[in-house]
Amino acid sequence: MQDIEQLFENNRAWADDKRASDPAFFSRLANQQSPSYLWIGCSDSRVPANQIVGLAPGEVFVHRNVANLVVHTDLNALSVIQYAVDALKVKHILVVGHYGCGGVGAALNDTRIGLVNNWLRHVQDIRDQHAARLAEIDDPVRRHDRLCELNVMQQVVNVCQTSVLKDAWEQGQQVCVHGWIYGLCDGQLHDLGVSAGCREEALDRFRDAARP
Ligand code: CO
Numbered sequence: 001m002q003d004i005e006q007l008f009e010n011n012r013a014w015a016d017d018k019r020a021s022d023p024a025f026f027s028r029l030a031n032q033q034s035p036s037y038l039w040i041g042c043s044d045s046r047v048p049a050n051q052i053v054g055l056a057p058g059e060v061f062v063h064r065n066v067a068n069l070v071v072h073t074d075l076n077a078l079s080v081i082q083y084a085v086d087a088l089k090v091k092h093i094l095v096v097g098h099y100g101c102g103g104v105g106a107a108l109n110d111t112r113i114g115l116v117n118n119w120l121r122h123v124q125d126i127r128d129q130h131a132a133r134l135a136e137i138d139d140p141v142r143r144h145d146r147l148c149e150l151n152v153m154q155q156v157v158n159v160c161q162t163s164v165l166k167d168a169w170e171q172g173q174q175v176c177v178h179g180w181i182y183g184l185c186d187g188q189l190h191d192l193g194v195s196a197g198c199r200e201e202a203l204d205r206f207r208d209a210a211r212p
Pocket of ligand 1: 042043044066067068098100101102103104
């Protein structure tokens with residue numbers, strides 16, 4: 001239990017520290033959140049949303065799952081997107097994958113893990129769609145990383161094709177969807193160049209970016 005006790009100790013120290021530097025910090029946040037960003041990322045413990053982009057509590061709305069997927073029938077992800085866009089009026093949706101993603105690797109190599117393999121079927125659909133291009137990459141690490149990139153690009157398209165984004169854009173709401181990837185080895189974020197402010201733009205960008 002000592003490791004769990006430690007978490008409460010860490011929490012007390014963190015809260016004290018926050019209050020010391022900004023006495024109104026918690027009372028302000030308790031009244032309202034108005035983040036400009038929705039982060040859709042991988043559950044991987046090495047890719048914490050706030051820390052990577054230097055944002056404080058209250059500044060980024062977060063959804064994470066294995067391999068950062070946006071599946072059209074996933075009520076959880078769709079609810080997060082709907083609340084972020086309709087209620088919080090976020091300006092940017094960041095789909096953030098990471099190189100060396102274990103989920104993507106398992107999908108690529110048909111590694112048997114368990115229940116999660118069913119979830120990763122979505123990544124295998126992307127793998128199979130780009131099978132010819134992926135087969136041209138000799139280096140297995142690079143092939144894995146390329147599928148991580150393609151997966152992010154596809155999820156950007158998936159976000160752009162939700163009824164939530166369709167309705168928001170039809171009503172003239174300004175919200176941009178981005179595809180980024182994070183390097184575990186160097187801590188750097190990379191823009192995959194698929195940012196879109198409407199569905200057509202998303203499809204065009206995806207076509208160009210998925211080709212090389
Ligand atoms: Co991952």
